[in-house]
Amino acid sequence: MKKKIAFATCVQLGLSCIEEIYNIGGELDLLITLPDHKAENKSGRIYLDEFSQRNDVPLLKVDNINDQITIDTLKEKGIDWLFIIGWSQIAKPEVLHTPKEGCIGMHPTLLPEGRGRAAIPWTIIKGLDRTGVTMFKLDEGVDTGDIIGQKTIDLPSDITATDLYEKVNDTHIELISDYWTSIVDGSIEPMAQDDSKATKWPRRKPEDGEIHNGMTMLEADRLVRAVTSPYPGAFFMDGQKVYRVWDASTNRESGDIPLQDGYLIMNQYEIEG
Incomplete structure (x- = not known):
């Protein structure tokens, strides 16, 4: 049976993934985003109203991903998987466990390296010669869930955050394209992260x-x-x-x-x- 899938985002990285899902013939059963007045100055902030109307996908606007209306709507729609990409609020256990199969996120490092926030700035500050994007199952830890897939990004020595953000965006799209069919038909085989190799990068302040x-x-x-x-x-x-x-x-x-x-x-x- 075809899986029912929802997608929560409020930034361009997420919208790029949503558009790719439809480019390859996929469909979504629910979109979740912030109310229009929230995070207006957030980098890459987007709105899903036009996409929702054009593709006849229900759109839910919530102040917080953990609001009861989120949980109730996921249950009502019978959602199997919930993508949460480009969303700064941490999903609590009730949200993580409401979709029948779980929740999926993306992180712009090769997990378990670089868990935490500000991954793109830290990658450049540390002078790394490669990074990547990881698609993984969300759990109650910080970027600790089982890995569904990864793609590597090679970095020139003079790369900027602008350039790397674009590469990360493109890599999100590639991972969606590569794993969408397996997610929909239930054939993905997530692999546990090797915690012995984990590193955590701290949050950065202005x-x-x-x-x-x-x-x-x-x-x-x-x-x-x-x-x-x-x-x-x-x-x-x-x-x-x-x-x-x-x-x-x-x-x-x-x-x-x-x-x-x-x-x-x-x-x-x-x-x-």
């Missing part, structure tokens, strides 16, 4: 984007590339002025911001305050 003179050129360059669009951008404080830096280069002899071993040159920036 103030973590500050460029300071104690940095090396490598550290400053990585920071600028890691938190550029769609993220808030790196910044440098000069008295009362805040320089919001979106693109930069380094030079050992001269530049705009002195560093431990050279200078940062601000190629694209805004002055705030």
Whole structure:
């Protein structure tokens, strides 16, 4: 019997997956998103009304994924799988266990490496030469569920968050295309993560984007590339002025911001305050 599938998202990564499902001939039985007024300034925020109407898919708007109306609607629709992608709220056990087969998420690292938040910035700050996206069953831990599939992304040394976000988006689409049929017909075989190889990356705060003179050129360059669009951008404080830096280069002899071993040159920036 064909599985009934719901999808919760409020950002472009999720919409890209939804569009791919329909591109390959799939269908969804329920869409879930935030009310229009919530998270209006969230990076990549999208709205599902037009897609819902065009494809005749019921659309549920909830303040929180754990609201009782979510659980009641999943039961009413007889949902087997719930995708939760690009959704910042943590699904509690009752939501995770309401769909008959469970919930599916995506994480932009090769799990079990890089569990936690801010995976794209951390990947660049750490100078990794590869990352990836993991499709996995959600459980009550943080990015700890069984792996359904993974795809690797090779990283050039000068990659920016803008470029990596686009690669991550494309890889989400590829994973949906590769595993959709197996999810629908019930033939997927999720594999447990190897916890002995797990790493956890901490949450990042806006103030973590500050460029300071104690940095090396490598550290400053990585920071600028890691938190550029769609993220808030790196910044440098000069008295009362805040320089919001979106693109930069380094030079050992001269530049705009002195560093431990050279200078940062601000190629694209805004002055705030």
